[in-house]
Amino acid sequence: GPQDSKGSDAGSGAAGKPAKGGTLTVLNSNAQEDFDPARLYTSGGGNVPSLVFRTLTTRNRENGAAGAKVVPDLATDLGTPSKNATVWTYTLKDGLKYEDGTAITSADIKYGIERSFAAELSGGAPYLRDWLIGGADYQGPYKDKKGLASIETPDAKTIVFHLNKPEGEFPYLATQTQTTPVPKAKDTGAKYENHPISSGPYKVVKNEGDGERLVLERNTFWSAATDEERKAYPDRIDVRSGLDSAVINQRLSASRGADAAAVTTDTNLGPAELAKVTGDKKLAARVGTGHFGYTNYIAFNPKVKPFDNPKVREAISYAVDRSSVINAAGGSSLAEPATTFLPEQASFGHSAYDAFPAGRTGNAAKAKELLKEAGYAKGLTITLTHSNEKNFATSPEIATAIQEALKKAGITVELEGLEGNAYSDKIHDVKSEPGFFLTGWGADWPSGGPFLAPIFDGRQIVKDGYNFNAFQLDDPSVNKEVDEINKLTDLSAAAKRWGALDKKIGEQAVTVPLFHPVYKRLYGEAVKNVVISDWTGVLDISQVAVK
Amino acid sequence: MSLVEVSDLTISFDGAAGARAVDGLSFTLEAGAALGVVGESGSGKSASAYALLGLHRGTGATVGGSIRVAGVDVQAATDAELRALRGARAAMVFQDPLSSLDPYYAVGDQIAEVYRVHTRASRRAARARAVEVLDRVGIPDAARRSRSRPHEFSGGMRQRALIAMALACEPQLLIADEPTTALDVTVQAQILDLLHHLRHETGMGLLLVTHDVGVAAESVDDVLVMQSGREVESGPVADVLGAPRRPYTRELLSAVPRVDAKRATPAAAPDVKGAVPVPAPRVAGGGEPLLEAVGLRREFGRGSGRVIAVDGVSLTVHRGETLGIVGESGSGKTTLGRMLVRLLDPTGGSLRYGGAEIGSLSDKALRPYRRELQMVFQDPVASLNPRRSIGESVADPLRAAGVLDDTRIRSRVQELLERVGLDPDRYDRYPHEFSGGQRQRVGIARALAAGPELIVCDEPVSALDVTTQAQVTALLAELQRELGLGLVFIAHDLAVVRQVSDRVAVMRQGRIVEQGRVDEVYGAPQDPYTKQLLAAVPALDPALATVRRAARKELAAA
Amino acid sequence: MTRFLLRRLGGALFVLLALSVVVYAAFYVAPGNVAQIACGPRCSPAQVAQVSDQLRLGDPLYVQYAHFLQGIFVGHDYSTGTGILHCQAPCLGRSYQDDQQVTQMILTKLPATASLAIGAFVLWILLGVGTGLLSVWRRGRATERILTGLTLAGMATPVFVVGLLLIIVFCSALQLLPFPDYVPLTENPEQWAWNLLLPWVSLALVSAAPYARMTRSSMLETLAEDHVRTFRAYGVSERGLVGRHALRGALGPVIALGALDIGSMFGGAVLTESLFNIPGVGRELVDAVKNVDLPVVVGLVLVTGFFVVLANAVADILQAMADRRVVLS
Amino acid sequence: MAEALLVKEAGVAAAAPASGASSFWRRLRARRSAAVAAVIVALLVLVALAAPLLAGIEGQDPTTYHANLVDSATGGVPLGSFGGISSEHWLGVEPLTGRDLFARVVYGARVSLGVALAATLLQVIIGVVVGLAAGLGNRFVDQALSRVTDIVVALPVMVIALGALAVVPAGFPRPVLIAAIVGLVGWSGISKIVRAQTLALKSLDHVAAARLSGWGGGRIARRELLPALAAPVITYAVLLFPGNIVVEAALSFLGVGIKPPTPSWGQMLSDADTWYQAAPTYLLIPALLIFITVLALTVLGEGVRNALDPRVASRLRIGTGRKKEAGG
Numbered sequence A: 001g002p003q004d005s006k007g008s009d010a011g012s013g014a015a016g017k018p019a020k021g022g023t024l025t026v027l028n029s030n031a032q033e034d035f036d037p038a039r040l041y042t043s044g045g046g047n048v049p050s051l052v053f054r055t056l057t058t059r060n061r062e063n064g065a066a067g068a069k070v071v072p073d074l075a076t077d078l079g080t081p082s083k084n085a086t087v088w089t090y091t092l093k094d095g096l097k098y099e100d101g102t103a104i105t106s107a108d109i110k111y112g113i114e115r116s117f118a119a120e121l122s123g124g125a126p127y128l129r130d131w132l133i134g135g136a137d138y139q140g141p142y143k144d145k146k147g148l149a150s151i152e153t154p155d156a157k158t159i160v161f162h163l164n165k166p167e168g169e170f171p172y173l174a175t176q177t178q179t180t181p182v183p184k185a186k187d188t189g190a191k192y193e194n195h196p197i198s199s200g201p202y203k204v205v206k207n208e209g210d211g212e213r214l215v216l217e218r219n220t221f222w223s224a225a226t227d228e229e230r231k232a233y234p235d236r237i238d239v240r241s242g243l244d245s246a247v248i249n250q251r252l253s254a255s256r257g258a259d260a261a262a263v264t265t266d267t268n269l270g271p272a273e274l275a276k277v278t279g280d281k282k283l284a285a286r287v288g289t290g291h292f293g294y295t296n297y298i299a300f301n302p303k304v305k306p307f308d309n310p311k312v313r314e315a316i317s318y319a320v321d322r323s324s325v326i327n328a329a330g331g332s333s334l335a336e337p338a339t340t341f342l343p344e345q346a347s348f349g350h351s352a353y354d355a356f357p358a359g360r361t362g363n364a365a366k367a368k369e370l371l372k373e374a375g376y377a378k379g380l381t382i383t384l385t386h387s388n389e390k391n392f393a394t395s396p397e398i399a400t401a402i403q404e405a406l407k408k409a410g411i412t413v414e415l416e417g418l419e420g421n422a423y424s425d426k427i428h429d430v431k432s433e434p435g436f437f438l439t440g441w442g443a444d445w446p447s448g449g450p451f452l453a454p455i456f457d458g459r460q461i462v463k464d465g466y467n468f469n470a471f472q473l474d475d476p477s478v479n480k481e482v483d484e485i486n487k488l489t490d491l492s493a494a495a496k497r498w499g500a501l502d503k504k505i506g507e508q509a510v511t512v513p514l515f516h517p518v519y520k521r522l523y524g525e526a527v528k529n530v531v532i533s534d535w536t537g538v539l540d541i542s543q544v545a546v547k
Numbered sequence B: 001m002s003l004v005e006v007s008d009l010t011i012s013f014d015g016a017a018g019a020r021a022v023d024g025l026s027f028t029l030e031a032g033a034a035l036g037v038v039g040e041s042g043s044g045k046s047a048s049a050y051a052l053l054g055l056h057r058g059t060g061a062t063v064g065g066s067i068r069v070a071g072v073d074v075q076a077a078t079d080a081e082l083r084a085l086r087g088a089r090a091a092m093v094f095q096d097p098l099s100s101l102d103p104y105y106a107v108g109d110q111i112a113e114v115y116r117v118h119t120r121a122s123r124r125a126a127r128a129r130a131v132e133v134l135d136r137v138g139i140p141d142a143a144r145r146s147r148s149r150p151h152e153f154s155g156g157m158r159q160r161a162l163i164a165m166a167l168a169c170e171p172q173l174l175i176a177d178e179p180t181t182a183l184d185v186t187v188q189a190q191i192l193d194l195l196h197h198l199r200h201e202t203g204m205g206l207l208l209v210t211h212d213v214g215v216a217a218e219s220v221d222d223v224l225v226m227q228s229g230r231e232v233e234s235g236p237v238a239d240v241l242g243a244p245r246r247p248y249t250r251e252l253l254s255a256v257p258r259v260d261a262k263r264a265t266p267a268a269a270p271d272v273k274g275a276v277p278v279p280a281p282r283v284a285g286g287g288e289p290l291l292e293a294v295g296l297r298r299e300f301g302r303g304s305g306r307v308i309a310v311d312g313v314s315l316t317v318h319r320g321e322t323l324g325i326v327g328e329s330g331s332g333k334t335t336l337g338r339m340l341v342r343l344l345d346p347t348g349g350s351l352r353y354g355g356a357e358i359g360s361l362s363d364k365a366l367r368p369y370r371r372e373l374q375m376v377f378q379d380p381v382a383s384l385n386p387r388r389s390i391g392e393s394v395a396d397p398l399r400a401a402g403v404l405d406d407t408r409i410r411s412r413v414q415e416l417l418e419r420v421g422l423d424p425d426r427y428d429r430y431p432h433e434f435s436g437g438q439r440q441r442v443g444i445a446r447a448l449a450a451g452p453e454l455i456v457c458d459e460p461v462s463a464l465d466v467t468t469q470a471q472v473t474a475l476l477a478e479l480q481r482e483l484g485l486g487l488v489f490i491a492h493d494l495a496v497v498r499q500v501s502d503r504v505a506v507m508r509q510g511r512i513v514e515q516g517r518v519d520e521v522y523g524a525p526q527d528p529y530t531k532q533l534l535a536a537v538p539a540l541d542p543a544l545a546t547v548r549r550a551a552r553k554e555l556a557a558a
Numbered sequence C: 001m002t003r004f005l006l007r008r009l010g011g012a013l014f015v016l017l018a019l020s021v022v023v024y025a026a027f028y029v030a031p032g033n034v035a036q037i038a039c040g041p042r043c044s045p046a047q048v049a050q051v052s053d054q055l056r057l058g059d060p061l062y063v064q065y066a067h068f069l070q071g072i073f074v075g076h077d078y079s080t081g082t083g084i085l086h087c088q089a090p091c092l093g094r095s096y097q098d099d100q101q102v103t104q105m106i107l108t109k110l111p112a113t114a115s116l117a118i119g120a121f122v123l124w125i126l127l128g129v130g131t132g133l134l135s136v137w138r139r140g141r142a143t144e145r146i147l148t149g150l151t152l153a154g155m156a157t158p159v160f161v162v163g164l165l166l167i168i169v170f171c172s173a174l175q176l177l178p179f180p181d182y183v184p185l186t187e188n189p190e191q192w193a194w195n196l197l198l199p200w201v202s203l204a205l206v207s208a209a210p211y212a213r214m215t216r217s218s219m220l221e222t223l224a225e226d227h228v229r230t231f232r233a234y235g236v237s238e239r240g241l242v243g244r245h246a247l248r249g250a251l252g253p254v255i256a257l258g259a260l261d262i263g264s265m266f267g268g269a270v271l272t273e274s275l276f277n278i279p280g281v282g283r284e285l286v287d288a289v290k291n292v293d294l295p296v297v298v299g300l301v302l303v304t305g306f307f308v309v310l311a312n313a314v315a316d317i318l319q320a321m322a323d324r325r326v327v328l329s
Numbered sequence D: 001m002a003e004a005l006l007v008k009e010a011g012v013a014a015a016a017p018a019s020g021a022s023s024f025w026r027r028l029r030a031r032r033s034a035a036v037a038a039v040i041v042a043l044l045v046l047v048a049l050a051a052p053l054l055a056g057i058e059g060q061d062p063t064t065y066h067a068n069l070v071d072s073a074t075g076g077v078p079l080g081s082f083g084g085i086s087s088e089h090w091l092g093v094e095p096l097t098g099r100d101l102f103a104r105v106v107y108g109a110r111v112s113l114g115v116a117l118a119a120t121l122l123q124v125i126i127g128v129v130v131g132l133a134a135g136l137g138n139r140f141v142d143q144a145l146s147r148v149t150d151i152v153v154a155l156p157v158m159v160i161a162l163g164a165l166a167v168v169p170a171g172f173p174r175p176v177l178i179a180a181i182v183g184l185v186g187w188s189g190i191s192k193i194v195r196a197q198t199l200a201l202k203s204l205d206h207v208a209a210a211r212l213s214g215w216g217g218g219r220i221a222r223r224e225l226l227p228a229l230a231a232p233v234i235t236y237a238v239l240l241f242p243g244n245i246v247v248e249a250a251l252s253f254l255g256v257g258i259k260p261p262t263p264s265w266g267q268m269l270s271d272a273d274t275w276y277q278a279a280p281t282y283l284l285i286p287a288l289l290i291f292i293t294v295l296a297l298t299v300l301g302e303g304v305r306n307a308l309d310p311r312v313a314s315r316l317r318i319g320t321g322r323k324k325e326a327g328g
């Protein structure tokens, strides 16, 4: 549950007060291939980019649930909405500078957002395009020199956004790197990512092998007085990526030399490694545990028989054995059973429910009963589509666990395992979408909106591109409720209603939530001030000290 | 004490129980003396020679009796003692000069390596020594040629290189195992002269193993005749060859073809099945022309590596006639022979068979002619597939013809085997179970199975001892008479060619230097090269051999 | 020789062209929506269409291929948004995924792969041939059986298991070596070798077996040949026979197999590269295949193909040099 | 390992005459090590064929999850010692899922041996055909085929596998697909060896003799060349086999592999790679089985190769040049 995220190991690390200085080493699997603020997706662009890019607002860098709050960054506050939340106005703090000492202006932020519309710099989240007036047709500043009229910069400190509908969660959106200022004069288009201009505490001094090796050093023009969130203890950040995950965990557990001051921002402990780490007290003390809002679930497509029959979907919901699914996902330390679609954190508005109580190991009897009612007394054969990527989420182990559980209820499951691209193309295209498949959804920010709307809002069904509303649910009451909640600028009030909406949808058995992953990550012996928020679920390197 | 003392030597290969390859052999050899060991193929000559150097060690062969060589008890010596004996005090020259040298290293380096094993000389000194001995055995421009690899040497040069290797450490004993089998007569004579010369110059003992009585007669003082692993007769060479006491020795001597003997009888060997009477004398060129080659030419390689193996050869083979082809090693005999049966494509010239031009036909178009033109190959080992029984190999042409069924094929093959003097029950045996002579007969049987019009025999007897040789040539003659075949008989042995041919062609460097009826060419050679060849033929009479050797020396000095 | 080289060059061009055609063809049937992958999963259809236009994915296959060939001989111009970038001939195109020129990318990846390939190759040849040699020299004894067993065990174990075990033993437990991290040769030769030691050894351990067995069998064949008997009869020791004469004869097949292996090694040893963090061709190729990044795949495959042809040509020359009886054809 | 024995016994075998096939079996049986290896290979094949029976005797099946047999909290390590070996689970259970390892191993033998065998056969067939054609053909054919070989060496398996995945219909049997892919990209080594050997062999007189018999190229290749090529081809094929077992596992990574929950040794091995410390038996069991298979095949291959050659039976062993016979 949510209380876990305040767990004793978060906020730990080596003893003693954190101090400035030293080099923090980051050992990663994946290179920072995209380092252009226009192309990054998650809030702050993830851990490393957030050291270089400041945004209008940002995540609160605190442990657990407190870390799921949005706080001001470049802006003085979370923004001033118009009465119906369609116009948002931000004012920049004083004394903001780039790494070359020039001042950051609101025009640079506007330009940064405009760039993200260019086809050359695709990759960001869809919200700006969907929400800003004229966003859907705008092609970016390279093609369309006039700019986007729905963003106004009346002066160098003020920026105003005009939205095509009420969006109470705009402050969350403003955490994304598209709101990072980019000085137009320094923009080199597709090449900008080689050396993006820093507005944060560190600047890029080395970027080799397409983001495989990064070295960041202090940006002397950054002023801690304007930035309450980033602590910036180390003098230098050395990012080495492309490493094998087993090797990363070996290095972190050995913690030799420079690795003592090392962390990873993308590599979890796998089940086999966890088994070893748990047996060693010293190592166990160096594991950070976090919860990122993510749900792994089974999706149904009612256009495929027999999933049009709610009884069949319910039967499957009852038959699922969550304990063997969780074992297949790495065991109870790495996954928690899910009966709700929303992750179990207050910020999402989670309200507990279990629409089809299957118990720990599934309720085969109830499932059989339902199948009988549905006219499948003699059993049923269906195909489960999954990916072959070894990710403990949509991978074959999970699929076989479900196959085994459904067998007990008289359902024969045939598996269709696909290579990564084929899987992704297949499940996201309404024309090829299978009836029954494994998938997952994570939060773009810790709120119910981006968690529920793309999956269940009928207006988000994409007919000729990647579609995420797998059920193709187009329920006017659901759509209406989404619109209603979006109007709220009181985020905690909104959260409650998201929770209620989740329950309402959950009762229709349009998905079978399986589990929420738990992140366990090792860090080096010398690492201090470990902060893991519920927003990211992983150690925040802007807080880490190595002295 | 003698240089070599062997008493009661027995060797068996199939464990102690097996048949003995050598059985109770005793002999001695004094320093400076020369002993010739002669006998038919498989009589145990090589096996005995190997035993002198302990070369059977570690092979599973059982060696009994006592062997002392240069003061070393070979049977009891340690591995290190044996290594000290080998090469340094007793050196061996092996039979086949091509395969006895390492193809990957320069000849000089190989000699230097052996020298360094025994003397701890510096690399440089060893190289110098190698050049010295190569020069001594008469390799021209030894310093340069010492850097060549074996395949760049001609057969005679290789044989000399092996002798040079043997001489490098100045051994007290030289064991020469068939040092001249693969060589044509001129080179053979050079080598025998060299051995003779060395023996007199250095006082080295010589043990000469050979199946060629003529070679023994030329080069040794004493001779030991072996048969089936036992001694038949021994004594001074003049006595044994001049007045043989044992019937086996007499038989051996009578089988030796004589270059000066006219082609009268096909040397009717007594043990040939159904030995034949004298064939009716034929007029050479009397039959109808079977195969006609005009300006036949063949090149190998391109650019600087180009070799013209056959250079404008014209000849005709008539039905029922034998054409002999003689010439030194590398003169293009095999290449010519293979072109005649179209195993090789001629680069130029024309080849007419029975009125059709077959010189440029494709492989497919040739197929109808294939069975009419057959070849008996030079090397009986390589010409039979070791993985197939001999019966199967002989059956091949019959099966390809596709006329007979399986049982009929089998009985026909057995008939053929019997015809060439082999036990028909050995149909299912594999080639390695046959002696060299027997394999050659299998090759003949296969050629006959095809029902040919013409057979090209490429040195069919050069690997065989004289008795077997006589059997094979008799067989060929008989078959030819019965079937009216055209035969092309390639050989470097002038005596054999004379014995079997109606006409003869002498080849040198790809060309035919002289061609004509056998008696004319042998009786009154026109070309100087033919004369040289005839002078090099070894004589059976030791006294005559000495005279001839002196004559050759003069010829060379002149 | 010149003739031979010229013909091989022609052959190489043919091989490379054929390779690019095969890869183009396989690419078009393989799953993966290129534009969508390049744009990101939540790109709108309109944006995907723009990206597709920009990558010229709408053109017919042969037009795209012609465009690719044109790049090789003439070069290309690309828009970076803010300006036009010229990719000079021979231009293998630009990655679909990010804005790297393939030629450049390959040039940066190649040294690492070459370091891995060549070092491992040398080591595994030494190990393989050495083992083969030892097992022949000690034939019939326990040593031979142990060595045969060991090489087979190496062959039966996947490289990632061997590699990981080596890392655990030498880097974690004994702390004798640093955790591998590629350092370019030009930067620090000592560190370069030190860091590559484990990957070399891992590859050598799993790849040596065929060489050991081949060396062994051809040496046994050679030992049965007559010329070995000659040297034995001249007092050359067993060690000399095995090490000098038999070994030389075994080189031919070793060279032929070696050419095959080193050539394909330039296609990258994916597992080894990722385990030991070597930023080489193999890893890049896997990523590119996963991302359906055609220009990168074609570029890398062409480089591999080039090295395969090169290695085979070198092997032929070496064999002709080692054994003069072999004629280059 | 046991080849030393083979070489040793070669000299001892009796040389009684017999017809082709029966003498082959006699020669093969005469070598104890080869006979032992043959028994092991036969056993492995038997295990694969009788997998359901064996698993039935144990009372388990390869797919049932046993959540109660693994420690969920510590990442799913099997409970009990040695990976949960017990009277019910003879080889313990798989980490995470608790599936029975013995049952998985015996069922896995089917896929691994079957696919690897089929793939190796395909590689051998293509390699031999291409190698023979290159060796026997004219310069043009030779050049063309050699270049094709170059292309195949340079082709990335991944690209081909993905292409195959798209082209081949979903219902196509996976083992066949895998064997086909592995076979189609892995024949270059064999073809090179065969080409070289063919070039050497075709200059031999017995091949010329066969031509004079009037046979065509195909028959000559079959009768005169193939038997002589058997030795190097068998040696090399035995070396390819273990690689093919592992490639099958690698292909499942791309979605071209065997569909779960069907087990295969290669997949077990690659799944087990991180478990070497937490559950060593999980890694050791498939690794050991692959090793035993390879070893047995190697020895058997050597035996077959010698038995195919009628000369070996009576050819004396190569001398060691040493006085003392090597012991053992």
Ligand SMILES: Nc1ncnc2c1ncn2[C@@H]1O[C@H](COP(=O)(O)OP(=O)(O)OP(=O)(O)O)[C@@H](O)[C@H]1O
Pocket: B013, B021, B039, B040, B041, B042, B043, B044, B045, B046, B047, B048, B211, B436, B465, D314, D315, D316
């Ligand atoms: N390695 C071996 N294995 C089995 N038998 C052998 C071996 N070497 C020789 N023999 C047999 O021993 C006998 C004597 O052979 P040896 O080589 O001494 O004959 P040879 O007199 O030198 O004949 P050739 O004139 O053909 O050289 C033959 O019957 C032969 O078959």
Ligand SMILES: Nc1ncnc2c1ncn2[C@@H]1O[C@H](COP(=O)(O)OP(=O)(O)OP(=O)(O)O)[C@@H](O)[C@H]1O
Pocket: B155, B300, B301, B307, B308, B309, B327, B328, B329, B330, B331, B332, B333, B334, B335, B336, B492
């Ligand atoms: N395949 C080939 N490639 C290159 N050169 C060859 C080839 N075959 C024969 N030659 C050369 O052609 C010449 C004639 O060779 P050929 O074999 O016809 O001689 P030969 O008279 O039969 O000699 P020998 O008495 O030694 O058998 C030699 O110089 C030889 O080196």
Ligand SMILES: [Mg+2]
Pocket: B045, B046, B047, B095, B177, B178
């Ligand atoms: Mg002999």
Ligand SMILES: [Mg+2]
Pocket: B333, B334, B335, B378
């Ligand atoms: Mg010849």
